[in-house]
Amino acid sequence: MTLPSQAAIVVIGGGIIGCSTAYHLARDHKADVVLLEQGKLTSGSTWHAAGLVGQLRSSASITRVLKYSVDLYKGLEAETGLATGWKMTGCLRLATNADRWTEYKRLATTAKSFGMDMQLLSPAEVKSMWPLLETGDLVGASWLPTDGQASPSDITQSLAKGARMHGAKLFEDVRVTGFEMKDGRIAMVKTSKGDIACDKVVNCAGQWARQVGAMAGINVPLQPVKHQYIITEKIDGLATDAPTIRDPDRRTYFKEEVGGLVMGGYEPNPQAWTTGDVPDDWEFRLFDDDYDHFEQHMRQAMARVPALETVGVKQMINGPESFTPDGNFILGVAPECANMFVGAGFNAFGIASGGGAGWVLAQWVVDGEAPLDLWVVDIRRFSNLHRDRQWVCDRTLEAYGKHYTIGFPHEEYASGRPRIVSPLYDRLKQQRAVFGSKLGWERPNWFAPEGVEPQDVYSMGRQNWFAAVGDEHRHVRERVGIFDQSSFAKYELSGPDALKALDWICANDVSKPVGRLTYTQLLNTRGGIEADLTVARLAEEKFYIVTGTGFRTHDLSWIGDHIGEGLDATLVDVTEDFGTLSLMGPRARDVLSAVTEADVSNSSFPFGHVREIAIAGHTVRALRVTYVGELGWELHVPIAATGEVFDALMAAGGKHGIRPVGYRALESLRLEKGYRAWGSDITPNDTPQEAGLGWAVKLRKNTDFVGRRALEKTSGAALKKRFAGFTVVDPEIVLLGRETILRNGEPVGYLTSGGYGYTVSRNIGYGYVRNADGVSDDFLASGDYELVVAMERTPAQIHIEPMYDPTAARVKM
Numbered sequence: 001m002t003l004p005s006q007a008a009i010v011v012i013g014g015g016i017i018g019c020s021t022a023y024h025l026a027r028d029h030k031a032d033v034v035l036l037e038q039g040k041l042t043s044g045s046t047w048h049a050a051g052l053v054g055q056l057r058s059s060a061s062i063t064r065v066l067k068y069s070v071d072l073y074k075g076l077e078a079e080t081g082l083a084t085g086w087k088m089t090g091c092l093r094l095a096t097n098a099d100r101w102t103e104y105k106r107l108a109t110t111a112k113s114f115g116m117d118m119q120l121l122s123p124a125e126v127k128s129m130w131p132l133l134e135t136g137d138l139v140g141a142s143w144l145p146t147d148g149q150a151s152p153s154d155i156t157q158s159l160a161k162g163a164r165m166h167g168a169k170l171f172e173d174v175r176v177t178g179f180e181m182k183d184g185r186i187a188m189v190k191t192s193k194g195d196i197a198c199d200k201v202v203n204c205a206g207q208w209a210r211q212v213g214a215m216a217g218i219n220v221p222l223q224p225v226k227h228q229y230i231i232t233e234k235i236d237g238l239a240t241d242a243p244t245i246r247d248p249d250r251r252t253y254f255k256e257e258v259g260g261l262v263m264g265g266y267e268p269n270p271q272a273w274t275t276g277d278v279p280d281d282w283e284f285r286l287f288d289d290d291y292d293h294f295e296q297h298m299r300q301a302m303a304r305v306p307a308l309e310t311v312g313v314k315q316m317i318n319g320p321e322s323f324t325p326d327g328n329f330i331l332g333v334a335p336e337c338a339n340m341f342v343g344a345g346f347n348a349f350g351i352a353s354g355g356g357a358g359w360v361l362a363q364w365v366v367d368g369e370a371p372l373d374l375w376v377v378d379i380r381r382f383s384n385l386h387r388d389r390q391w392v393c394d395r396t397l398e399a400y401g402k403h404y405t406i407g408f409p410h411e412e413y414a415s416g417r418p419r420i421v422s423p424l425y426d427r428l429k430q431q432r433a434v435f436g437s438k439l440g441w442e443r444p445n446w447f448a449p450e451g452v453e454p455q456d457v458y459s460m461g462r463q464n465w466f467a468a469v470g471d472e473h474r475h476v477r478e479r480v481g482i483f484d485q486s487s488f489a490k491y492e493l494s495g496p497d498a499l500k501a502l503d504w505i506c507a508n509d510v511s512k513p514v515g516r517l518t519y520t521q522l523l524n525t526r527g528g529i530e531a532d533l534t535v536a537r538l539a540e541e542k543f544y545i546v547t548g549t550g551f552r553t554h555d556l557s558w559i560g561d562h563i564g565e566g567l568d569a570t571l572v573d574v575t576e577d578f579g580t581l582s583l584m585g586p587r588a589r590d591v592l593s594a595v596t597e598a599d600v601s602n603s604s605f606p607f608g609h610v611r612e613i614a615i616a617g618h619t620v621r622a623l624r625v626t627y628v629g630e631l632g633w634e635l636h637v638p639i640a641a642t643g644e645v646f647d648a649l650m651a652a653g654g655k656h657g658i659r660p661v662g663y664r665a666l667e668s669l670r671l672e673k674g675y676r677a678w679g680s681d682i683t684p685n686d687t688p689q690e691a692g693l694g695w696a697v698k699l700r701k702n703t704d705f706v707g708r709r710a711l712e713k714t715s716g717a718a719l720k721k722r723f724a725g726f727t728v729v730d731p732e733i734v735l736l737g738r739e740t741i742l743r744n745g746e747p748v749g750y751l752t753s754g755g756y757g758y759t760v761s762r763n764i765g766y767g768y769v770r771n772a773d774g775v776s777d778d779f780l781a782s783g784d785y786e787l788v789v790a791m792e793r794t795p796a797q798i799h800i801e802p803m804y805d806p807t808a809a810r811v812k813m
């Protein structure tokens with residue numbers, strides 16, 4: 001077969017991800033696809049994978065992607081004639097201490113929320129399923145019967161064959177050597193065997209994806225890390241259908257293979273490979289065996305499976321795999337180039353993810369937007385920070401080392417910090433701030449009172465900051481607090497067509513007079529919520545857009561990509577130009593009026609307005625908004641003046657009891673007021689109507705906007721899910737999200753976020769209540785609700801209205 005000179009879509013890489021993507025592009029979309037592999041198919045990381053296939057993740061969408069993989073692997077042989085080695089052995093996860101057990105109880109609840117049946121077993125039950133295990137130290141184990149194992153090379157060959165059967169053209173021994181760019185897009189893929197003109201490129205080049213991306217100016221932040229496992233000789237008494245084992249307290253995993261065991265682990269001291277380019281000639285290659293480094297796993301594994309003490313080791317595999325700074329893989333359209341898509345960085349679960357990742361990536365390539373909420377793996381979750389290879393390496397090694405540690409709620413990463421600090425960093429540190437980090441920014445989470453160590457102490461129950469955050473919360477409700485939100489992402493859109501561009505992009509009506517703010521969602525073509533932000537009209541032709549810290553790259557590229565062709569509107573990221581101080585609480589006006597001569601009375605400066613005012617000699621953009629449900633202003637200050645303006649506010653606020661307040665209090669305040677958080681409460685899977693945000697959509701106006709058609713199609717029909725709040729009285733309960741919602745004893749959904757409301761003195765959760773026949777007001781109000789929290793049922797009260805309403809000056813319970 002000769003290499004074509006043209007193709008609609010070129011997929012780079014013949015590992016499991018590239019083959020799965022090509023298969024789905026050909027099968028589902030009848031696309032004109034060419035796949036290029038520099039060596040032989042599977043010769044990168046895929047051929048030496050251990051082949052464990054687990055499905056449960058903390059995101060419902062990613063769990064769905066992994067479940068899809070299993071369904072595909074089950075049936076693929078029937079279609080292609082090539083076996084995948086799929087065996088549904090189930091997976092046991094072992095627990096040896098109380099915190100791990102709590103983690104599993106929460107995990108089992110998450111599994112139920114996502115429609116999977118995870119059970120909790122006693123040590124005796126574990127022993128009867130896997131007699132060779134030493135179970136004396138176990139508290140118990142979780143059991144997911146639908147997990148299993150497969151043969152990585154066989155699946156990949158089967159997918160490759162399927163792709164060919166559906167018309168894709170796959171080429172081995174063809175290396176991509178560069179791209180010809182035109183107007184910021186890839187026009188031509190250059191290869192060792194000739195050039196291919198194309199519309200779209202999918203970069204599935206595994207650990208080479210970073211350097212392949214770099215050839216088009218794209219950043220794919222991944223780090224190759226050495227990962228080892230052994231394969232033993234036959235072990236007497238080991239069943240061929242023995243469940244896979246994960247023993248995280250001993251940092252190891254096991255899988256049966258031809259009568260012996262595959263055993264590997266995630267060590268706390270992982271070994272990075274190069275931070276430079278990965279060599280091209282790495283076909284079917286491994287590193288030398290490193291028994292010194294592996295010994296830590298060997299010791300732990302022998303204590304768990306004593307038969308390992310006497311059985312011989314047939315082979316050691318020491319291969320590179322790409323890991324990422326947050327342990328999630330990387331999918332989607334590159335923000336730097338509208339026609340390069342990426343599927344890479346699979347963190348040693350590429351075999352488990354392969355089938356599903358190929359399915360959603362193919363759909364994404366064809367539609368130009370993700371088919372479901374894939375935010376946790378979206379390449380747009382990164383920023384320029386992730387171009388720093390050493391930073392990426394350090395953070396990635398930390399994430400690798402934590403793969404099997406207990407996941408405590410609210411845990412922060414420690415490496416590569418502090419990286420980006422606001423001008424207030426030292427001042428806040430002096431005030432005993434305990435910082436978290438978001439997209440590289442240090443942000444105060446809470447302030448430790450004298451006598452309390454300014455440091456998080458993680459636990460499964462209430463953590464050491466609980467009381468301090470309660471004080472901060474009450475302070476904002478009763479007096480006034482100041483939040484450093486300088487990390488907010490900020491953009492300016494200006495030009496004669498700026499309004500026209502935003503009219504199309506925003507679901508809400510932004511065509512308000514100068515000086516007005518609009519809270520709006522940006523929708524995808526399914527009507528799902530892609531972003532949630534504030535637009536301030538500064539001038540006829542100038543808008544200031546403010547969104548969450550973590551969404552900086554995503555929202556910027558979404559807006560940029562949706563500015564209509566030919567429009568004269570310029571989008572600029574001005575995040576670092578402005579510090580943001582949010583002054584919130586009933587005394588906020590007293591404080592603000594003391595530092596400015598501007599009239600900040602309600603009549604001159606009502607809610608939903610923006611004004612430029614002078615504070616301490618600096619011009620400040622004051623936005624009258626709130627995320628905490630109190631009177632307040634977001635003050636956007638020229639970055640160099642942030643410290644001075646902060647000092648002026650603190651001095652003037654002294655007599656009103658002003659104090660700095662952190663992000664954990666902010667979360668508690670917003671939960672009480674019912675403000676939705678993008679990425680959890682509202683996602684591309686949810687429409688504004690379902691989320692109770694229909695009031696912020698301009699359907700009555702005669703303007704077209706992205707998502708309008710989808711919303712019109714369903715308007716008038718009963719909603720099949722609706723967002724609601726829940727409270728739980730039991731103070732011992734800790735809500736984190738993903739707890740199951742029961743209505744009259746039947747599961748109807750799960751929590752999307754959870755926490756504690758200090759004013760209402762209740763645990764608070766939010767989530768969607770689902771019903772195939774529609775969720776009416778009456779349906780919501782008439783049920784008896786419970787939440788399943790760590791496998792225990794607890795009564796819950798439903799709330800359709802915010803639980804806290806400052807204008808009514810009372811708590812609605």
Ligand SMILES: Cc1cc2nc3c(=O)[nH]c(=O)nc-3n(C[C@H](O)[C@H](O)[C@H](O)COP(=O)(O)OP(=O)(O)OC[C@H]3O[C@@H](n4cnc5c(N)ncnc54)[C@H](O)[C@@H]3O)c2cc1C
Nearest residue numbers: 013015017038044045046049050051052176206350351352
């Ligand atoms: C020791 C070990 C154990 C593992 N165990 C498991 C497990 O139990 N379960 C699990 O789910 N996952 C496991 N994994 C992870 C799994 O192997 C990977 O996630 C998966 O194989 C990644 O597939 P990929 O297609 O992204 O990358 P690869 O398989 O590396 O494919 C990328 C391909 O791109 C090609 N390429 C690169 N550059 C170019 C270019 N310029 N032109 C053309 N082609 C190019 C490469 O040659 C390569 O074949 C393990 C990994 C290791 C290292």
